[in-house]
Amino acid sequence: MALFGKKDEEHAANLVFQQLRLAADRRARFYVVVRTRDGKQHSLPGLIESYEGPTLLIDMSSGVRLSSAWKGQTVECYFRIVAMAPQRTEQHYMFASRILDIRALSTGLIVELEKPAAIESGQRRRSVRVRPVPELVGLLEMWRDEAPDDGPLPLAALEGYLRIAGVPTQCLLGAEGQPAQAPQTPSGPVAESVADPQPGLVDISAGGLRACIAPRAGEDGEKGPLARGDKVVLRAILHWPGGAHQPLDVLLKGEVSTRMHTGSVTGGVDVGVEYLFDGKIDADGTVAWVPVRDGVYRIAQWVNAVYMEYMRKVRSQ
Structure with a gap:
């Protein structure tokens, strides 16, 4: 179920903007999950470079490889926001998007995503990781x-x-x-x-x-x-x-x-x-x-x- 509803599109857009801004300010790790033809999923880590325009720019390191053939493909995106006070809490968010552009830089890649109209509360089942005693x-x-x-x-x-x-x-x-x-x-x-x-x-x-x-x-x-x-x-x-x-x-x-x-x-x-x-x-x-x-x-x-x-x-x- 969507965390930010669509009845009031302006209000929903403001809430999306607030969460993305918070993630960018706290340098929250952002994951773009792509699915290859053989059904395998690959999580590509990055950071939010820009969230203020009509699209979302993700800065990925030089170790990430993503072909320009992925332009136009639908992907899943995940990030979490950690608060340390008054006690440590984690909020996990996810949304579907579309890759609009992939630009190679000397330091890595800039992936341009379609900005979501709504964000859901949740995370990938397989990505939840624990260190058991x-x-x-x-x-x-x-x-x-x-x-x-x-x-x-x-x-x-x-x-x-x-x-x-x-x-x-x-x-x-x-x-x-x-x-x-x-x-x-x-x-x-x-x-x-x-x-x-x-x-x-x-x-x-x-x-x-x-x-x-x-x-x-x-x-x-x-x-x-x-x-x-x-x-x-x-x-x-x-x-x-x-x-x-x-x-x-x-x-x-x-x-x-x-x-x-x-x-x-x-x-x-x-x-x-x-x-x-x-x-x-x-x-x-x-x-x-x-x-x-x-x-x-x-x-x-x-x-x-x-x-x-x-x-x-x-x-x-």
Whole structure:
């Protein structure tokens, strides 16, 4: 539902102007979300350069690539306004727009957007990101994806995958939530003992996560076991705040989208992983991979619960 109605168009335009001005004054991060032909969404970050004319100008950094072929395309736009007093609050806004022009500068891009007639209150489901306390993360495991395709995968096949980090699995959820036999730690020179450092969950959203992988003994922390573009299999057990529900146990395929030279743990490496497939396990212990379109709904629910619990604590302080 639109936050600013259209019954009084002049009043609505003034409210839109006020919110955009506030976002510009506070240097709020502004995201333009484009959808490619294969259905993938890409968030392009920027800052509001100008909001006073008939259009909206967004300044994007030199790292952003956007072809002039996107002129005329409809996009989704998101921004948030943070207030620190009397207590920290966040207001999230979104609207649909159309790209009118794309101008290349020496410092990056200027994207000219159609100014919206109304703005809605809301945010992308997959973009809500939280940093969970360690008590909520029961397990995070990661293997290098060595399957030739994205077809059905027997759970036992994970035995032969290179375990990037993590402790041996106790059980994996089988069909209809029943425990199924889990793969054992792979043998051979690539396998490590149960004392392997477990990847630390830095933050997570419905669309991806960031993990810190600590180096193993004798491993080059600078190079590490993963590079951008590598495919991985993830398993995570996430506890609900207050123990409201049974822990969330998910099996996912993903792609390393970012890799930092420094990690959240000294000597470690932070990697960002975008979910590609959500694993559904049948009674035979076979995983069917369902493409992830706009985030994993179960994780979105969990992230929202963690976020709301955090906000309740902030407001009570």
